[in-house]
Amino acid sequence: MSHLSLDNTKLISRLRRIKGQMEGVERALESEADCGEVMRQLASIRGAMTGLTREVMEVHMREHVVAGPTEADRKSGAEEMIQILKSYMK
Amino acid sequence: MSHLSLDNTKLISRLRRIKGQMEGVERALESEADCGEVMRQLASIRGAMTGLTREVMEVHMREHVVAGPTEADRKSGAEEMIQILKSYMK
Amino acid sequence: MSHLSLDNTKLISRLRRIKGQMEGVERALESEADCGEVMRQLASIRGAMTGLTREVMEVHMREHVVAGPTEADRKSGAEEMIQILKSYMK
């Protein structure tokens, strides 16, 4: 499958922001913060990760499933997506 | 609400492992890796974050909802949990 | 655990509406409708089921975890909730 050709710079900066949020949870755990606050921060990280994952899926769908150069590429792109969906939809 | 009194050292090391996985995704994006691989790594991070979040929820349920020192503490612990569930169950 | 004392009549009518949606999917499948439409109907059912489940969880949290008559009742209510969360948070 050809390389990921989405706007990686934007994705990388989103990922770094999420890493910053995780460092916030780390500090909260180190300072034995209130677990309500830790749960809120974890829920916010989950939302950010879900948005990031969905964007990568969209690019994969458009570039490797629909516009794959050959039918074989399209098929393998679709099977990759189906495997990923299995891990999300339990 | 009293501080989070779960085994924070274990949670912190789990969190650091997940941060390491995120650095892996960052490298994959920087090297324009195949988006199937990026999606697989993101799905694995999601699984690890879900497990970590569930553990914090369990401690919160046992320590702040059931065993909160007063009925008022128990009520506010339960309301915190209900708000968190709203963000997970959409 | 004491009986579910939430407004069952409202929950039952919500459940019947969802059953009606499912009959809609059944007709769509029987008439070999477009799978995009079937997926949209299934997503809508999922949303309705999630809302209904969350409401039952809220009542359980308030009535059986926080306000359980004894500490033993509260503990078993919390453990029930923790088991349910495991099935949702994979």
Next chain:
Amino acid sequence: MSHLSLDNTKLISRLRRIKGQMEGVERALESEADCGEVMRQLASIRGAMTGLTREVMEVHMREHVVAGPTEADRKSGAEEMIQILKSYMK
């Protein structure tokens, strides 16, 4: 988009089984059953619905996104899938 050409008979019987489970929840609510039991039944229905939905998505991916007769068909099949993913990945 061409009609859903997956094995509808199997899907319809799965859907009917899930409807039967919902009737079980209806009876449980009518008989004011224990909400732990109602939550377990709802979680089981959710699992069955998720499996059914995933199967329809797989067929859609293979038949309408990868093997759509024209590029325009493939594109519209992919966009339908992307919209559905948005409702699942919040």
